[in-house]
Amino acid sequence: FLEMNTRLQVEHPVTEQVTGEDLVEWQFVVASGGRLPRSQEEIPLDGHSVEVRLYAEDPANDYLPSPGTVHLLEAPEEPQARWELGVRSGSPVSSRYDPMIAKIIVDGRSRLEAIDRMSMVLGRLRVHGVATNRDLLRAILADGDFRTGQLSTALLDDNPSLAERTVDDKAENLHAVAAALHTALRLQERKTIQPFTGFGWRNVRSQADIVEIEGERGTHTVGLRLERDGRWTAEVGESTLEIRVLGDSGSRLVLDADGLRQVFQVAEYGHEVVVDSARGSYRFTEKTPLEYASDAAEGGGAVTATVPGAVVATPVSVGDRVETGDTLVVLEAMKMEHRYTAEEAGVVDKLLVAVGDTVDYQQLLVVVTGDAQSEAAS
Numbered sequence: 001f002l003e004m005n006t007r008l009q010v011e012h013p014v015t016e017q018v019t020g021e022d023l024v025e026w027q028f029v030v031a032s033g034g035r036l037p038r039s040q041e042e043i044p045l046d047g048h049s050v051e052v053r054l055y056a057e058d059p060a061n062d063y064l065p066s067p068g069t070v071h072l073l074e075a076p077e078e079p080q081a082r083w084e085l086g087v088r089s090g091s092p093v094s095s096r097y098d099p100m101i102a103k104i105i106v107d108g109r110s111r112l113e114a115i116d117r118m119s120m121v122l123g124r125l126r127v128h129g130v131a132t133n134r135d136l137l138r139a140i141l142a143d144g145d146f147r148t149g150q151l152s153t154a155l156l157d158d159n160p161s162l163a164e165r166t167v168d169d170k171a172e173n174l175h176a177v178a179a180a181l182h183t184a185l186r187l188q189e190r191k192t193i194q195p196f197t198g199f200g201w202r203n204v205r206s207q208a209d210i211v212e213i214e215g216e217r218g219t220h221t222v223g224l225r226l227e228r229d230g231r232w233t234a235e236v237g238e239s240t241l242e243i244r245v246l247g248d249s250g251s252r253l254v255l256d257a258d259g260l261r262q263v264f265q266v267a268e269y270g271h272e273v274v275v276d277s278a279r280g281s282y283r284f285t286e287k288t289p290l291e292y293a294s295d296a297a298e299g300g301g302a303v304t305a306t307v308p309g310a311v312v313a314t315p316v317s318v319g320d321r322v323e324t325g326d327t328l329v330v331l332e333a334m335k336m337e338h339r340y341t342a343e344e345a346g347v348v349d350k351l352l353v354a355v356g357d358t359v360d361y362q363q364l365l366v367v368v369t370g371d372a373q374s375e376a377a378s
Helices: 012-019 023-031 111-123 136-141 144-150 169-190 291-296 372-375
Strands: 050-054 072-075 081-085 102-106 126-130 207-215 218-226 232-236 241-249 252-257 259-271 274-279 280-284 303-306 309-313 326-331 336-341 348-350 364-370
Touching: 012 023, 012 050, 012 102, 050 111, 050 136, 050 274, 081 364, 102 326, 111 136, 126 241, 126 259, 169 207, 169 218, 169 232, 169 241, 169 252, 169 259, 169 274, 169 280, 326 364
Parallel strands: none
Antiparallel strands: 050 102, 072 126, 081 102, 207 218, 207 280, 218 232, 232 241, 241 252, 252 259, 259 274, 274 280, 303 364, 309 326, 326 336, 348 364
16 A cells, blocks of 8 residues: 655654754744755765664563563663663653654664664663563564565564574573672672671581572572682582672672673662673562462462453353363453463452453453362362
8 A cells, every 4th residue: 555644754864864954844944834955856865774663562472562660771872873762761651652662773884884783782772671672673683684685574474583582591691690699799798797708698618608580591599609719609500600700880790700701780670680781681580488489379370461451351250160271351452352361270269350341551350270279278
């Protein structure tokens, strides 16, 4: 189809960057009765420009919006980068509006140079508090067909793996060590007696202090031991690392890990720690033993809304027996149906919505008591 809009497109900055013209100013000139300042033949094109839209959405979860609070938004300074931001650190991202939070435009002398610069800028961007499509954007920029221009609008349909969150196990382990070491160093700062001893409850120097944190691939058990010469020995998974702390400002940690210097940016939000480096951004949650026990007891029977919407079907009632995969509630949101199914066999214990109800993001919809929970209770 042919679309014609009597307005500027979202992508108009790329035109401004390669022409050096201000199209918004031109609009005001024309709206005031003036004429366009230049003809098409008078407009030079210089270099190449690439624009991406940064969204608070989760491509790995069917591109669902990720509302919440932007705890941190730190845009790297790059002369060739133009930032058009809709939020800043502390801003809320509502579930009721388009979740685009920024447009990023980067210039280069050629298309490939602009693409590489954009990838670098995205890699240095720090966004905490909401999921974003940053990793998807970087994956597209690195795709061979995209880089050579051999692509179509079917690129994502033909390459669904681009939207998958890929996690480097070694990198995640290293970031987990950085998160645990950050915690250990903060505890060491508070000690006034025998600072060379462990930071936990152990008094035996030959044993490591244990920190358990949850990452995207499950629990990381990190053992840390401070040696008398100031080195740290870190054990995670099947790896043992010798680490020296080269710099520590609280939020910036510089480590020599097995002879390789690496810089980590660390931010804390309650029990959550986000660690950023040149190798990616990793989020960890440190849980207390009481929280682990509580999680184990609760099971997975609570179903919450992943998007705000309207309830269009509730094919079950309280007391009904359901099997794994049975539909419990159907929501309509953004012109699409979202089905919420039972994660395990059991009995519907609570149905908290009815057809016609409007629900909010993360609102509790239904609770299923699983067979394992019922047996434990009896």
